[in-house]
Amino acid sequence: MQVIYFDNNATTRVADEVYEEMQPYFRQLYGNPSSMHTFGGQVGIKIREARARVAGLLGCDPSEIIFTSCGTESDSTAIHGTLAAMPHKRKVITTRVEHPAVLSVCRDLESHGFTVVELGVDKLGRLDLDELEHQLNNDTALVTIMSANNETGVIFPIEQIAEMVTGRGIAFHTDAVQVVGKVPLHLSKSPINLLSLSGHKLHAPKGVGVLYVKKGTRIAPFLLGGHQEGGRRAGTENVPGIVGLGRACESAAQNMADENTRVKRLRDRLEKALLKGCPDSRINGDSESRLPNTTNISFEFVEGEAILLLLDRHGICASSGSACSSGSLEPSHVLRAMGVPFTAAHGSIRFSLSRYNTQEEVDFTIQKMPEIIYRLRELSPFVQNTVRV
């Protein structure tokens, strides 16, 4: 059976050009970039090239790029590294809808005596910037707010937030894991101090990420050991991963505008047809400010997991809640923070597209989905007892 992959916010397929460029760095050019010999040195040159390519996509200086193992490590480094550099400050501000890579770190800080404020969102998943401003004070070391939500695709006004926060002399970090490669960035012109990204969300392999650290930002290293990454992140580099990420960033910089237009057109076609074909369904999140590839739709009175199982029988991959929390039947913390009613939160499905999706795949899904929803509602005791279909 052919796979129709609509789970690109969970992970993406490695692009052909990325895979090809990585190949020599497994078995031919396997030297250690820190070695003194020419064999290792040529690998070091390739890492420099990758760093420049990443910086090209982010619009910053290559010296501001630190390679890490993933988005999670970048987030942890940004938070712990900033707090370690400012031991006299004890307050951190974040949001209730962050990915666990930020939220669990912040919640753990509370048990170590930090004051952590989690800002709420409204029913469209938007932040109240007045509430943020009200929370900033002299004890605040760091504000960490994601650029776009992985479950709903809602984009936050990060530049405006960064201005507000850094204007008060407070460090600002953004988890941009879902945004890089989908939204243009010009970090040299931005007040953002720290930004996390992850290779496997933009057609590079798993196991490589980046933490951008703006020149002049105070941050202590998180992993101690060797002198890699200018002493800012110890550990022998994941060379093939870094080479792949560099190539993926170059492709994104070249093709982002065209790809986004095409992907958005497919996403809108899917969304519109599903809302029309499936009664009692609705979009979760602010449609005005959303990633071009993501739609999160609630189908009332059915379990998201049941929908996923039936989609899976047709080879269609989507997700209910976030991929990282699937396996648990708790409704997603993001939808709960938005006040989505229980019956709708349980029946929410995220479709996240990529450049590899086709109109045929979208149309096949449009054809199958109403059948699935009607079938599940017929079986649902809740529907039979309380509502008409």
Ligand code: PLP
């Ligand atoms: N932040 C966001 C917004 C994410 O969506 C994810 C992964 O889903 C992460 C962080 C974690 O990234 P990684 O899987 O590279 O650790």
